Structure formats: structure tokens, C-alpha cells
Amino acid sequence: MEQNKIKDVRFCISTQKEVIQDKNLIFNTVKSKFLTIDRNLIVSSTISNWIRELFNEHKQVIQDEKTILVEANLPRDKYPIDEMEFEGEIYPFFKTRITVNKDHSDYAFITYIFNGGKEKFDLESLFEECIEFLKKDEEFKAHKKLKWPEGFTNKGDQRIFEGSRS
Numbered sequence: 001m002e003q004n005k006i007k008d009v010r011f012c013i014s015t016q017k018e019v020i021q022d023k024n025l026i027f028n029t030v031k032s033k034f035l036t037i038d039r040n041l042i043v044s045s046t047i048s049n050w051i052r053e054l055f056n057e058h059k060q061v062i063q064d065e066k067t068i069l070v071e072a073n074l075p076r077d078k079y080p081i082d083e084m085e086f087e088g089e090i091y092p093f094f095k096t097r098i099t100v101n102k103d104h105s106d107y108a109f110i111t112y113i114f115n116g117g118k119e120k121f122d123l124e125s126l127f128e129e130c131i132e133f134l135k136k137d138e139e140f141k142a143h144k145k146l147k148w149p150e151g152f153t154n155k156g157d158q159r160i161f162e163g164s165r166s
Contacts, residue, residue: 009072010109011084013091015064015116023126026054027133034134035143043157044131051127059121067111084114091116131160 020026030050037046068086084091091114100108134140144152144161152158 010111012067012113013116017119018059018121042154044160
């Protein structure tokens with residue numbers, strides 16, 4: 001099989017990522033909702049649900065691309081490439097992009113793009129960050145003391161917010 005040696009072949013792994021641009025928007029919204037919370041609810045579960053709802057409302061999905069520039073021996077009669085193995089992972093072929101330099105129209109390069117999948121946002125770490133934000137917030141502390149003068153009654157809430165009294 002005849003090989004075609006190509007310099008500067010661009011292989012790209014394209015991944016979709018869920019991100020939040022402004023976590024404080026979520027934290028402040030949770031705090032304002034907390035000021036109206038029913039005393040009988042499990043606070044940590046309620047906050048977790050609010051965070052999930054607010055995340056779904058405010059998340060953005062961005063495209064992240066990791067490009068690898070290599071010299072490659074490609075078989076002339078085997079285009080396109082079906083998959084790529086990189087750092088122990090196999091990525092399925094997604095599409096090919098050709099880029100032409102407008103200043104030098106005689107120069108163009110092809111990028112083989114492979115599907116890196118979707119990266120889900122870690123809601124658990126967002127929950128933990130929000131809890132830390134609330135623990136430091138004076139308005140939250142004052143409202144908690146007013147509504148639960150003896151502290152939270154739910155053991156899970158006690159462990160999360162008060163360092164476990166049981």
C-alpha cells in the first residue's frame with residue numbers, strides 16, 4: 001500500500017463542556033431563596049435541588065478543542081480516517097476542516113477532527129462551593145439563627161452546616 005507522508009497534519013479532539021460563567025449568580029440566588037425557606041424542609045436537599053435547577057437555567061455548553069500537530073504517513077486510498085488513538089483513548093472520526101490562508105492562497109491545511117465526547121459539569125463541587133459561600137455569609141448566618149435558634153434539626157444539615165453535633 002502506497003504511503004503519503006504529510007508534514008504538519010492537524011489532529012483535533014473536540015469536546016463539549018458544560019460551564020457556568022458566573023457562579024456567584026447561582027450562590028446569591030440560592031441565598032435569596034434560603035431567606036424564604038420553610039423551616040420543615042431538609043435544607044441541604046433543598047439547596048441541592050435549587051443548584052441543579054439554576055445550573056440548568058444558566059449553564060453554557062462550549063466547544064473545547066485540543067489540537068495535535070504531527071507528521072503522518074497516511075495511506076493514499078484510505079481517507080477519511082475512522083478513529084484516532086491518543087493517550088490510551090480512542091476517539092471516533094467527526095469531520096474534516098480545511099483552512100486556507102487568505103494572504104497565501106497557495107497554502108492550506110487540513111484538520112481531522114475527532115469526537116472527544118461531552119464533559120458534564122461537576123454539580124457536587126458546585127454544591128460544596130455554595131455551602132462554603134453560605135457559611136461565610138452574614139445574612140445567611142443571621143437568618144439561620146433566627147429561623148433555627150437551636151440549629152438545624154436534620155442530622156445531614158447539622159453535619160454539613162454545623163460540623164455534626166451528634
